[in-house]
Amino acid sequence: MKTMFFTQAIDDALAQSMADDPRVILFGEDIPLMRRNLLVRFGPERVRGTPISESTFLGAGVAAAMTGLRPVVEVYMVDFLGVAMDALLNHAAKVKAFSGGKWTAPLVVRAPCGGGYGDGGQHEQSLWGWLAHIPELTILVPSTPADAGGLMLAALQHDGPVIFLEHKLLSETWLEFLGSGARRTVQFDVPAAGAKGAVPSKWRPLPIGKAILRRAGDDVMIVSVGVGVHRAQAAAQTLEAEGISAGVLDLRTVSPLDKPAICEAVAHTGRLLVVDEDYESFGLSGELAAVVLEAGISCSYARVCTQTTLPYARQLEDQSLPNQQRICASVRQLLQEQ
Amino acid sequence: MPPDLWALYALMLESRLFEEAVASLWHDGLISGEMHLGTGEEAIVAGVVAHLREGDAMALDHRGTAALLMRGVDPALILRELLGHPDGLCGGMGGHMHLFSKEHLAASSGIVGAEGPAAVGFALSAQVLRPGAIAVAFFGEGAMNQGMLMESLNLASAWNLPVVFVCKDDGWAITTHSARVTGGDLTDRARGLGVQAAEVDGRDVSAVWEACRPAIERARSGGGPAFLRARCVHLEGHFLGFQLLRMVREPLREMPRIAVPLTGAFLHPGGAGLRERLAGLRTVLEAVLATLRDPRRDPANDPVRRARAALHLEEARLEELEAQVKEALNDVLAATLVEAPA
Ligand SMILES: Cc1ncc(C[n+]2csc(CCOP(=O)(O)OP(=O)(O)O)c2C)c(N)n1
Numbered sequence: 266m267k268t269m270f271f272t273q274a275i276d277d278a279l280a281q282s283m284a285d286d287p288r289v290i291l292f293g294e295d296i297p298l299m300r301r302n303l304l305v306r307f308g309p310e311r312v313r314g315t316p317i318s319e320s321t322f323l324g325a326g327v328a329a330a331m332t333g334l335r336p337v338v339e340v341y342m343v344d345f346l347g348v349a350m351d352a353l354l355n356h357a358a359k360v361k362a363f364s365g366g367k368w369t370a371p372l373v374v375r376a377p378c379g380g381g382y383g384d385g386g387q388h389e390q391s392l393w394g395w396l397a398h399i400p401e402l403t404i405l406v407p408s409t410p411a412d413a414g415g416l417m418l419a420a421l422q423h424d425g426p427v428i429f430l431e432h433k434l435l436s437e438t439w440l441e442f443l444g445s446g447a448r449r450t451v452q453f454d455v456p457a458a459g460a461k462g463a464v465p466s467k468w469r470p471l472p473i474g475k476a477i478l479r480r481a482g483d484d485v486m487i488v489s490v491g492v493g494v495h496r497a498q499a500a501a502q503t504l505e506a507e508g509i510s511a512g513v514l515d516l517r518t519v520s521p522l523d524k525p526a527i528c529e530a531v532a533h534t535g536r537l538l539v540v541d542e543d544y545e546s547f548g549l550s551g552e553l554a555a556v557v558l559e560a561g562i563s564c565s566y567a568r569v570c571t572q573t574t575l576p577y578a579r580q581l582e583d584q585s586l587p588n589q590q591r592i593c594a595s596v597r598q599l600l601q602e603q
Numbered sequence: 604m605p606p607d608l609w610a611l612y613a614l615m616l617e618s619r620l621f622e623e624a625v626a627s628l629w630h631d632g633l634i635s636g637e638m639h640l641g642t643g644e645e646a647i648v649a650g651v652v653a654h655l656r657e658g659d660a661m662a663l664d665h666r667g668t669a670a671l672l673m674r675g676v677d678p679a680l681i682l683r684e685l686l687g688h689p690d691g692l693c694g695g696m697g698g699h700m701h702l703f704s705k706e707h708l709a710a711s712s713g714i715v716g717a718e719g720p721a722a723v724g725f726a727l728s729a730q731v732l733r734p735g736a737i738a739v740a741f742f743g744e745g746a747m748n749q750g751m752l753m754e755s756l757n758l759a760s761a762w763n764l765p766v767v768f769v770c771k772d773d774g775w776a777i778t779t780h781s782a783r784v785t786g787g788d789l790t791d792r793a794r795g796l797g798v799q800a801a802e803v804d805g806r807d808v809s810a811v812w813e814a815c816r817p818a819i820e821r822a823r824s825g826g827g828p829a830f831l832r833a834r835c836v837h838l839e840g841h842f843l844g845f846q847l848l849r850m851v852r853e854p855l856r857e858m859p860r861i862a863v864p865l866t867g868a869f870l871h872p873g874g875a876g877l878r879e880r881l882a883g884l885r886t887v888l889e890a891v892l893a894t895l896r897d898p899r900r901d902p903a904n905d906p907v908r909r910a911r912a913a914l915h916l917e918e919a920r921l922e923e924l925e926a927q928v929k930e931a932l933n934d935v936l937a938a939t940l941v942e943a944p945a
Contacts, residue, residue, distance in 0.1 A: 284873035297886045298778040298847075301861075302868035308879025309886055316748035316784035317715045317776060348714065348751070383635025383687075385698040387713045443637050446844020450632025577698030578687030579635050 269410045269464045270437040275375075275429075276303060278414035278468040279337065282421045283307050286335060289421060292322060293339030293375075299438075300339075319349035323374065327357045327426070330372035335421055343376040343392045343430060357426035358401040372427070373420045378406075379432040379492060379542060380586055382444035382453050385577035389433075393490070394541070394548030396428050397520035403427040403473060404519040406490040408435070410462045412517055415471030422470055432491045435459040454583075456495030476523035478530065482512025485596050486530040488553055489540040490516045493587050497540045500592035511538075511596055519549060527553060528560045536599050537566045540587045545570035565602055567595045606812040609924070611653060612910040615645040615808060616928050618669040619907045621678055624936055625668070625685060625699075629843050634685050638699060641669035643838040643899075644771045646906030649673055650811025651739055651769055651831075654819045658736035660708035660725035662718040665700045666771075667711035670741060676704050679935045686939065715776075716749025718742045719768070723755045726764035726828075737765040737822045744832075745776025747789050753796070759828035760797035766828040767818050768798070771805060773834070777841045778890055793830035805833030806906045809913070836904040840894075847894040 269277060280303055283289045292313040297304050304312040315322040319340055326338035340346055346353065353374070360370045380389030397404045405420060405427060407413035413431070420427040433439040434455055445451050479494060480501050487497040494515040501511040514530045516523065531537045537557060539550040550568040557564055569587045576582050622640045629638045641648060644666065652673040655661070663670050672678055676692065684691030685699055693703055700713035710721060722740030729736035746752050747770060759766045770789065774781055793800040799821070803814035811833055818829030840848040850857040865887065869880055902908050914921055 280868075280871075280874075294776070295778045297883075298890055301883075301887045302864050304883040304886060305865055305869040305880055306871050306874040306883070308875035308883050310879065311875070312883065314779050314784060316779075316781075317745045318748045318750060320750050345714065348716070348749070383698070384637055385701050385713075386696070387701060388636075442846065444635075446629075446637070446842065447846075447849055448630060448632055448844060450630065451635065574696070576696050577636070577684075577693075577701065578689070578695035580687070581695060 266463050267466055268461060269414070270461050271410045271413055271435040271459065272431065272438045274410035274414035274464050275417050275431060276300065277464070278417040279303060280306065281468050282418060283311065286421070288333060288335040289337065290334055291337045291339065292326070294341055296339055319345055320352060323349040324352040324356060326372045326374070327352050327360070327370045330370040330426075331360060331368060335371060337373045337375055337421070339375045341377070342388055343378040344388055344390050346376065346392070346396075353396070353402060353426065353428075354399055358399045361401060361425065369425050371424050373417075373429055374427070375429045375431060377433045377436060377439045378430040379434055380575050380582060381434045381492070382440060383577065383579050383582060384443060386574040389575050391491070391543035391571070393430055393519045394543045394552070397549065401425060402520060404430070405473065405517070406430045406432070406519055407517060408432075408459050408491050408494040408515055411464050412471060414464055414468050416473070416517065418468045419470035419473050423473060430491070432459075434492050456492060459492065459495050471517075474518045474521040474523055476514050476516045476518070476526040478512065478526070479515045480511070480513040482534060483510040484534060485509070485536040485538055485599055486512045486514055486534045487538045487540055487592065487596070488514045488516060488527060488530070490519060490549075491542060493540040493542050496587055496589055497592060500589045500596065503589065503593055504596055509596060509600060522552070522556060524556050524560070527556055528562055531557050531564050532562050535564050537564050538592070538595055538599060539568040539570070540592055541568065541570040542587055543571060545572045565599055567599050569595050606653070606809050608809060608910065608913060611649045611808045611812065612914060613924060613928060614649040614653065614673045615907050615910055616925065617678075617932070618645050618648070618672050620928060620932050621672055622668060624932065625682075626839070626843055628686070635687065636698060638843040639665045639841065640839050640843065641666040643773070643904070643906065644805065644835045645669055646808035646910065647769065647771050647805040647811050647833040647835055648741065650808050651767070651815050653812060654815060655739065658708070658729070658733045660722070660729065660736070660738040661710075662721035662725060662738065662740040663702070663709060663711040664715070664718055664742050664746070665711070665713045667702050667709070667741070668699055671702055671704060671707070671709055674707050674709060676707060676709070678932070679939055682935060682939045716742065716746045716752040718746070719749070719752035719755030722766045722768065723759050723764060726759065726766040727762070729765055730762075735823050737767060737819060739767045739769060741769050741771060743776065744770055744772040744774065744781050744789060745779070747792065748785060753792075756793055756796040756798050756828070756830065763825070763827040765822035765825070767815060767822055768793070768828065768830045769815075770830065770832045771835055772832055773837045775837070775841070778847060780890070780893065790830070790832050798828045798830045800830040800832065802832045805835035806904055806909055808906060808910050835906070836898045838899050838905065847890060850891060851894050851897060
């Protein structure tokens with residue numbers, strides 16, 4: 266069985282797509298060196314470096330996608346989309362509607378996201394809920410190498426704008442580049458099953474908008490994405506020893522949500538705990554509550570999310586991010602409530 | 604009036620020794636995340652900051668530590684911040700890329716180019732509330748391609764604001780050779796937006812001090828914005844642990860990890876023809892070769908050494924000054940590290 270690291274899997278799926286489809290091109294800051302293994306195979310025409318001009322190169326990616334290319338536009342971190350938001354909010358997301366459904370912008374925006382390595386509140390945000398708020402943007406947040414590669418392939422075949430978020434704690438290259446700088450004196454709480462894992466011998470696209478049940482459970486269903494899925498699984502393991510049966514549903518796609526899977530899982534347990542590394546208010550966690558309520562499912566509900574700007578100090582940061590302790594405490598409380 | 608080279612050297616040395624201590628704490632794992640030092644750009648920062656006075660504001664980039672130290676922020680507070688202490692400069696919330704000091708009207712940002720709008724806003728306040736005060740923006744040449752910084756030059760020009768835009772040009776934006784992604788000339792670009800512009804050797808603190816004096820005086824007296832482009836070399840590359848420098852400094856450890864997958868990809872069937880592949884390989888090799896011809900090893904590129912050389916005739920005074928600076932830093936380190944978590 267073949268295994269790969271998280272980012273290696275994404276790049277491998279990208280390479281397969283680039284070999285199959287000459288319309289796929291890559292650009293972003295430092296891409297010639299960051300994606301050097303793609304550069305030396307596909308050449309500088311298709312793997313390009315940009316100036317630090319996000320609003321323009323992202324906007325150009327939208328228009329290039331409208332006119333036949335399949336651009337994968339990388340930004341250094343999802344936080345920096347703030348500089349270029351107009352390209353997504355008012356353009357990528359509007360092309361289809363404004364053209365009466367006749368024109369689309371099939372671009373993929375690839376961005377590292379997430380915290381847990383001490384870079385502070387302007388460099389460690391998740392922001393998938395903020396992005397998912399905009400109709401017509403597809404938001405993918407894989408949690409394993411196999412999903413990451415399969416979803417990248419799906420993103421490249423999707424007929425509309427896709428934001429592909431690559432969690433830095435899972436990414437062997439980003440974590441070294443930004444977190445450790447090859448130091449052996451620092452450690453991060455990296456979920457092993459997310460950082461490295463089995464991958465198919467040939468990539469096939471995974472369906473967009475399909476969640477996967479990582480762990481069955483009867484007492485409570487923990488719904489999460491990205492690193493949160495691994496925190497939830499670790500918590501479920503701990504809770505099992507206490508006689509609590511917690512399931513874990515990995516959304517994989519934040520938008521569109523897999524409503525049937527969510528509803529089925531929550532209806533079974535009657536309790537929903539959302540674990541979301543993104544901000545708590547007005548985001549994914551509230552949306553999930555709306556989904557089950559709209560479906561007429563009655564359940565008790567709690568959430569473990571990031572509530573504030575992420576602190577720089579590592580100890581404070583670890584307390585702010587959803588962690589195993591917070592998840593376990595929240596589940597215990599949910600069970601006590603009835 | 605010539606610059607007081609002794610005072611400038613003291614500012615630069617304090618900053619250099621402080622950042623060297625920071626580097627060692629970072630290597631020991633006591634400081635988390637990325638760490639961008641200002642080592643190599645001290646002459647630019649000192650040459651500008653020495654002209655500032657109360658009421659002046661600073662918009663800083665991801666290398667703001669040197670400017671804050673030179674502006675008089677307590678080094679102990681900065682150190683505690685970098686170590687993530689609750690009583691650090693920003694309560695442990697900021698870290699080195701997000702250092703703020705309200706008292707000194709100094710704000711940092713890790714968003715490249717954001718210094719532009721910040722300095723324009725600071726200058727607007729100065730124009731309305733504190734006539735005679737100015738704002739300074741520090742940023743790299745890579746930031747000059749960020750739209751908001753270009754818009755800032757224009758707005759400062761249109762509103763005749765008292766801003767000095769200081770471009771610390773080391774030629775590199777992480778692994779990107781800035782010239783490869785930049786059209787035209789940056790100094791001409793500033794002039795094209797109606798901003799008075801000058802160029803200076805950013806390794807020479809006296810030259811920087813002299814070059815920015817008229818710009819700052821003009822801004823103070825309502826003459827409008829200025830742009831100063833100062834060239835320098837970052838002694839530690841983009842940040843500590845920078846991969847390109849590691850490859851050069853520890854080739855046996857780093858090269859195989861890079862060369863093996865690279866060769867595999869280069870030879871992989873499916874993809875571009877040989878010419879395109881070779882062009883790709885050339886791009887990678889050029890970045891490595893540029894690092895190998897390491898300008899960091901040339902003492903002429905170290906602004907602190909250069910300033911010291913200019914003062915060498917008074918060796919005894921130099922030694923006294925250096926001993927003082929070291930002792931002050933050691934006191935800060937000793938006081939802070941006693942309480943540092945293990
Ligand atoms: C808006 C934005 N885009 C990208 C980055 C990632 N980034 C951090 S520093 C840097 C290079 C900056 O180059 P330059 O302006 O020349 O400053 P230097 O680091 O060389 O001092 C980049 C691309 C960022 N922090 N913010």
